[in-house]
Amino acid sequence: MRLGDFETALLSGIKAPSQRSSSIFPEIAQLWHGGMIVARKDDDMALVVVQGLTKVFGHRLHPVRALNGLTFMVEKGEFVGIMGPSGAGKTTLLSIISTIDTPTNGTVRVADTDVTRLRGGRLAQFRREQLGFVFQDFNLLPGLTVRENILMPLTINARRVSDAQERLTEVLTVTGLASLKDRYPRELSVGQQQRVAVARALITKPALVCADEPTGSLDSKAATELLRYLTDINRAWHTTIMMATHDAFTASYCSRVIFIKDGSLFAEIRRSGERQAFFDAIIDMQATIGGGGHWHEFSHPD
Template identity: 45%
Template sequence: MDNILSVQNIEKYYGKKGNVTKALDGISLNIDKGEFLGIMGPSGSGKTTLLNCISTIDKVTTGEIIVNDKNITKMRTKKLDKFRRDELGFIFQDFNLLDTLTGYENIALALTIQEINPKKIDNLIKKVAETLEISPVLNKYPYEMSGGQQQRIACARAIVTEPSLVLADEPTGALDSKSSRLLLESFERLNKELEATILLVTHDAFTASYANRIFFIKDGKIFNELVKGNDSRKEFFNRIIEVMTLLGGDVKDVF
């Protein structure tokens, strides 16, 4: 399989001499095209810092991050801006939709910035909307949608540009249980039907059970790795709980 993401022995320090915190400690991992990978860990484990470094929001102290054969740790600002626009899709906990635009217009915005032909824009939006089952709300404004519908519009916006990697940061955090399940089923369809490569950061075992592989982080290091394999989602969920129990600390957060 084609390698999309390679994280190579990265470290991240915060603070100044005499008061330094090591947030990431020699983390290495790889993601191939079409994988659905989860990152888990208790609060303060370093999972958000890892996501911030991969998304270029933050810079590593040492080590390298390579996305689609591009070494992002050596890119300058202008190249980073283009890289984010062309290679990454972002899904946030709080949707980040523009209230004055319809669902269709929110999705189209990313394509318009890339100066895509209007006819192609329409075809791309209809395709992703059908996959995510949001066609009926495309002409509605965010305030007219449920939280789950808003988040699926946000997913469509992230995936419609066909990025190399989709980064999802606690995407179910603001949703009720039914909306969360519908969103996660949408992630599965994106992964299987559109071959989207997804990196999902979450503290929630139910959410993580939809991934195909999970890295657990503790104290800035890789603690364990689980591969779903032929397990059912319920069986995978139980294995996740077992590892979270070994992790200790915020185990109660996974329920």
């Protein structure tokens, strides 16, 4: 389903008949066509459904509305960039989707589970099994080797590491780290360290990988390399990736970019052809959205 269709249905205030199923996907997948509500068949493609998401920080006298009724969806296998000026709400959005924070209002469904309602053991289990995280600072454990860092989520999961040998080999290969698996983080370049963080995020076969400024600490060569690995992973494994970034060059590797401003959806651009044309469209949108020069400098795609 296209985001435009999805929004049209929601903005026109159409409420689908209440569903017995716990899934809200069928409800969202109703569209108004010539006075009739028509069920869409492609709702099983939705992996992330964000609906009316609002986050207000701070005291009642001085509230900061970081997210303001944000609504969109991400399909399985998409590589989606989240862009917007500084303070637009990108990190807040990814924090709520990845269950690190909770919303003031609204819902987020990931893999048919309302993550905003999960608590305790079920939340911890969902986080471990369905989500992978990559941050700007790689958060590797310095006393563990590359191999041990990558296997860490399985250790926490109390799963037998021997069962994961095949998966370990796969993630080491797809991130280009096979020959470095016995090194310690201090013996790696920053680009290689970030790839270890990606491999660690992938080891549990998560439904969704959330990356917040993953190229933020990398030079342009290491950033390009990381983005190529992420693109390969997305294509080969159909891993759904949501990536917040300031950088048009980084975003040009995505299949779609969602722009937010002041916590609300501003626009989206879908890549349909060459990356250069997509990059140019992203730059144009950055100029349109403004933001008082808070965008980072960006480099030209190769």
